[in-house]
Amino acid sequence: MADEVKLYTFGGSPFACRVRIALNLKGIKHELVVEDLSNKSADLIKYNPVNKTVPVMLHNGNPITESLVIIEYLDDVWKEAPILPQDAYRKAQDRFWAKFIDDKCAPAVLNTVSSHGEENALAEAHEQLQFLENELGREEVLWR
Known part of the structure; x- marks a missing residue:
């Protein structure tokens, strides 16, 4: 089946x-x-x-x-082509950043839409996304 x-x-x-x-x-x-x-x-x-x-x-x-x-x-x-890392530490880190995106980035970006691009909303979204970019860049170096 x-x-x-x-x-x-x-x-x-x-x-x-x-x-x-x-x-x-x-x-x-x-x-x-x-x-x-x-x-x-x-x-x-x-x-x-x-x-x-x-x-x-x-x-x-x-x-x-x-x-x-x-x-x-x-x-x-479906074990083939895993999405998450097999290493427990890296998997935990991926879960953390996915939750950060869900809890911090997505709401900030959606707020810019609902506020019609209000300056404070744009600044908050930029701050959250910039933080994410900086940290993920740093994490990439730590994981090598």
Whole structure:
């Protein structure tokens, strides 16, 4: 039996985009279900009753939610072409920076859109992204 993979997504979601990239990098065939987040489907609410958000991935009918959890799941099930490092320390560092992006960078960038480019919002987004760039550059050197 072939694996059945379905991804509930929304075009503007960076988190759903993260999962789509991982699925494509691994070469996993999948069906996309595009959600209207202002009128959420019964399936989305059924498969993610806690947050009622995308992404939700169904693997053979079993729902997995949260983009970072989905990516770890993909690496556990489809061992070829791993997304995360195999080294425990490097994997922990990758998880940390992914969470930093989710908690700090993404909200700052989204705030620039909702504030219509207000100067303070732009400055905050620039600061968070610059910090990320500087730290990742430094981490790259430490990992070699």
